[in-house]
Amino acid sequence: MPNTAPPPWAYLSLAASMALVGSYVGLSKLLVAVFPVLLLAWLRFGIAAVAMAHWVRRQPGEEPLSPRNRVLMFWESFLGNFLFSICMLYGVQLTSALAAGVTMAAIPAAVAVLSRVFLGELIRPRVAVAIACAMAGIALLALARTGDGAAGAAAASSGELLGYGLLLAGVLCEASYVVIGKRLTGNVSPRRISALINLWGLALVTPFGIWQALSFDFSAVALPTWGLLVFYAIAASMVTVWLWMQGLRHVPSSRAGVFTVLLPVSAALVGIVVLGENFGAVHVAAFGLAMAGLLLATWPERAA
DSSP states (O other), X not given: OOOOOOOHHHHHHHHHHHHHHHHHHHHHHHHHTTXXXXXXXXXXXXXXXXXXXXXXXXXXXXOOOOHHHHHXXXXXXXXXXXXXXXXXXXXXXXXXXXXXXXXXXXXXXXXXXXXXXXXXXXXXXXXXXXHHHHHHHHHHHHHHGGGSOHHHHHHIIXXXXXXXXXXXXXXXXXXXXXXXXXXXXXXXXXXXXXXXXXXXXXXXXXXXXXXXXXXXXXXXXXXXXXXXXXXXXHIIIIIHHHHHHHHXXXXXXXXXXXXXXXXXXXXXXXXXIISOOOXXXXXXXXXXXXXXXXXXXXXXXOOO
């Protein structure tokens, strides 16, 4: 059978998915300035649960969920939805959208490490260099503020380094999500998996969300902020997953991985253009290292 080139819209779907992920990571800086983090996560899962209610039911021809798949879906949600959201939101709150973009570029490298530990997959030399580049970029960005004198040291000591630690924890959570996903069987539709994982996330965060909601003044939230919250919830839980799965139907996963470069790029652009964050020489160097590591980790191998 002759090889057929993927349709252009498949590449557009992959690109749009990663650009959306990066944009809502960046824009979450605006949301955590208004909502407490746990309340924000609860509202996000709740809005998405309503939007995806019609995805929960098993479709004709789908097999029932096995006990093994139910356990895997719980861990998918606990690590990839619940903990990732909390670590990412608190991390962005303590650092910046630009810092989140640079740190999120380490996800492919983290996937390689966890795949080696839990799945026994080999780490190729190119991926080892990618891991080093990603870590160097994050370390350069985290240490840059400590070299800015007393003000930079005070900022770092007041929680910024904790923010970088939380962003790194979020990277590990998202990488765990990818590795666990490799264990899931293919007899459940992506839409139903997304809806069920979101429901687990809602169940896990509900006690904390209600606790923060009891003392929160919802009337003080401006209408544009509510609109941004709806965009964040739908983009994070529905649209990005659907776009990514649509693209993967036609594009090999090794080639699709290259499009993850748009995640940190769009997050950084939101930080610079929308939020007005500084972008100096240190940021250029850190971002360049992060991009080099991401491309090394995801660029397809030359066919034998």
